[in-house]
Amino acid sequence: xxxxxxxxxxxxxxxxxxxxxxxxxxNLKPTIKEEVYPLHISSTNLSCEHTLDWxxxxxxxxxxxxxxxxxxxxxxxxxxxxxxxLTSCRIDFSIxxxxxxxxxxxxxxxxxxxxxxxxxxxxxxxxxIEYKYPVVVLPAIGELANIIVIPxxxxxxxxxxxxxxxxxxxxxxxxx
Numbered sequence: 001x002x003x004x005x006x007x008x009x010x011x012x013x014x015x016x017x018x019x020x021x022x023x024x025x026x027n028l029k030p031t032i033k034e035e036v037y038p039l040h041i042s043s044t045n046l047s048c049e050h051t052l053d054w055x056x057x058x059x060x061x062x063x064x065x066x067x068x069x070x071x072x073x074x075x076x077x078x079x080x081x082x083x084x085x086l087t088s089c090r091i092d093f094s095i096x097x098x099x100x101x102x103x104x105x106x107x108x109x110x111x112x113x114x115x116x117x118x119x120x121x122x123x124x125x126x127x128x129i130e131y132k133y134p135v136v137v138l139p140a141i142g143e144l145a146n147i148i149v150i151p152x153x154x155x156x157x158x159x160x161x162x163x164x165x166x167x168x169x170x171x172x173x174x175x176x
Contacts, residue, residue, distance in 0.1 A: 038126075039119040043099075043148035048089035051081045052145050063104040063141055067127070067161040067175045069153075070098035080147070097153055099127055101146040106165050107133055108142040117150060123157050130164040 056079050060066060070076050072093050079100060082089045091098060099117070112132040119125055129146055153159075163170035 035119070035122075037120055041117040041119050041125070041150060043115075043117050043150045046080075046089075046091075046098075046147050046149065049083040050147075051083055053079050053081070054143070057100075057102040057145060058143075063143065065104065065161060065163060065170050065173045066102045067159060067173050068098075068100040068102070069155070069157075069159060069175045070100060071152075071155060091149060093152075095152055096149050097151075099148050099150055099159070101127065101129060101161055101163075103129065103144050103146065103161075103163050103165075103170070105131055105142045105144055106139050106168060108140045109133060109135075110142075110144065113144075113146065115146060115148065117148065123154060125153065125157060125159045126162060127159065128162045128164070131166055133166045 057066070068075075068079065070079070073091075076091065076093075076098065080098075110131045111134040114130040114132070116128045117125060118128065127148075131144075158174065160172050160174040162172050
């Protein structure tokens, strides 16, 4: 009888131990968070004073919207120079990319710029930029450059640019 009682206790303890270990293993499995699109991607502006090479930006003709995905220092240096030698102004291209939009505007007097980067699918993005004007002004075409620092994305990603210029939508350039 004692032997049977010990055997029953041993079996019960073994079963509890097995169930405890299997629960622990389930808790160790990483949970995969499924992305829901469209997804807003956070971005920041360049933190230091910089100068643009406008001639390089106009390479395909003045007043034509263009989008550049900058993934390394060589491409960065082609279009942008920091006005300081501080190393804190440098971009870490191992974790970041830069989006640079060269655009034209209907008016020279832009008062506000709103922009949002959207992830539309696993490999597709859209950068929305909206220019606001303080008052109605006479049309005078100007050029602007918008620059944001974003988390690194694949070089096979498709990125489109949508410009809302005071209510007028520009034809959408893209980067592929």
